[in-house]
Amino acid sequence: MPSDRPTPRRLSRKATGGDRVFEIGARAVGATVLVITGGIGAFLAWQSVPTLSRYGWGFFTESAWQPEADVLGIGAVLVGTVSIAGVAMFFAFPLALLTALYISEYAPAGVRPTLVSLVDLMAAVPSIIYGMWGYFLVMPHAAAFSLWLHQHLGWIPLFSVEADPNAAVWDQTRYIGSAFCAGIAVAMMVLPMSCAVMRQVFSQTPPGEKEAALALGATRWGMIRSVVLPFGRGGIIGGTMLGLGRALGETIAVLLIISPDFVVKPRILEVGTNSVSALIAGRFGDASAAQLSALLTAGFVLFLITLVVNTLAAVIVSRSRSGAGTDA
């Protein structure tokens, strides 16, 4: 029985013809990149299996790296990595926060774009240049400062050095190449990165609320404390963690500055420390297959740590940005 009502046209979301080719092509490119990038992670994980099954949990606690004695472990380098990153964040966090506040709240509006570009440029400067800056310019001064810290705060285990603080001629070689010196150079590297994130979040503060605070009689600091900082809290935390992720993975500046050493020590001012990335850069050349696997495991551990830190940072930053949509 023929119905007089027209039957609805069948709609299909399925691509046909050229569109189908495009979709398949794009999918193929995506799959290729997925295989390449994901392949690295999978490869690192796969290479870690023999090392981890050979050394077990001792790989994380053993501090020595003596392939000839079949004793391998990343305990010392993990501690060194964390202490270098800790020193870097100790310097980078307050300076990044202050600079971001200055650019977004204090600087005259005319020079603001220039300052923003300068911070971006600072982030683009290669790490080898900060490494040379840290090694040739800063390290002698950092060593002198280390001596002063040792003399006056040496009773704190963090600042103690195995040397005589009050020697007539101070032994500079005990104070250079330390986690402290490397941390300063790494701080220069991560500072612009955290600063850029913080500034971006600060600049998204709803202007209405800022003006409301000022209209109620708040001083500029009052306005910052009650509006800008609470609003930008996610950006502060996220930017710091992004910087931390970068600081943990930094290689070349650290390699240039430190004197490699495989001892777990909390004494950040003393000569000799190491980081995972510097260990890889220093030991890959003469590594046998087994040691290469151990180095890859160390790299995998480093990758996992930075991945966790970066992912947390990204989540925190994006959550803080989602609040930016609630301006009235």
Add this chain to the structure above:
Amino acid sequence: MSTPTSTTQERVKVATHLPHRALDAPPPVPRPGLGRPTAEEQFTTVGAWVSAFALAWVITQRLLPLGGVAWLLVVWFVLGLLMSAVTTSLTGRRVDVIDRVVSGIVTSGAVVVGAALVSAVVFVVFRGWEPLMHLNFFVDDMSGVGPRDPFDRGGIGHAILGSAIQLGIAVAVTLPLGIGTAVFMTEVGGRFGVVVRTIVEAMTALPSIVAGLFVYTVLIVAFGFPRSGFAAAMALSVMMLPIIARAADVVLRVVPGGLREASLALGASRWRTVWHVVLPTARPGLATALILGVARGVGETSPVLLTSGVATFYVTNPTDGVMNSLPLYIFKGARSPEAMDIERAFAAATVLLVLVLVLFVIARLVARPARARPPRRTPRAKPVPSQES
């Protein structure tokens, strides 16, 4: 509805009265800025810091045994805060004092960062000045040049060429793949697209040394490939690919959806829409992503250190043996015990710095048109239809 009265009423309703300024009226005087400090405030701010400097000089250089610039600066900072607190408390209340002190701290922090940046740049340029004065430094290679030879022999031409070749290969690999992935993630998407985006974002966390170690293990150890410019380019690609893909993804996502829909509604295929509408709209942003990726890649030392090896002569074939590059040359020079080598390394660092600066300025200039117009997002929800329709 179309009676003349209602039209006039509507017209009255929508008419806007623009204020007219008399042509011969004097130009409007800019209002004094409400937030601008008065002369007295400026005097207390500046005067406090000037007097603090004088006091700090007396204290550190004359009274106490604290000679040296470091102590002067530290004491100046502390005294400056103290002085501004005291001068402000003469006229203001507690909140004003805190405000002034915090503003001093914030400004000092920014000045410290600026000083550190300037010191790094000036120091590198200053130490590397002498070799740069010889033109052969830019075109010659270091073959047969000893560490104590004068600066009019030898140069870093081979390192510059090596960097250019390696980056060229890396860009040729990463640009199509990175932008293709970004197109896939934004234009096709789906569940698989989410997986790809997650993995790509995760891989941006890969430390560059691990990328280098990966290529070293796979290409050089497992496949028996020689250490070469090609291997270095692969290491750089592995590192740059997630960066470029992610940056391009961000740029493509802010292309207005209306443009895509308009193109599709006119009957264009999806490929033509991407090629003629989406990519041209995002071109400045894509160029910026590429240039920033290159600026990052040109200074990356650790992947190159593992994969390329050091040559002292011109190498043009990237698959044939060791090849030097700019960051590697700097690194080797900086670790050398010879003073002349270190000086050459500083000169090469200056070249690298200028290169990064130029790339950065180009990126800024390219990105400017996109910056001039406000970034438009595709609306998340449809706006509520207005009532009068």
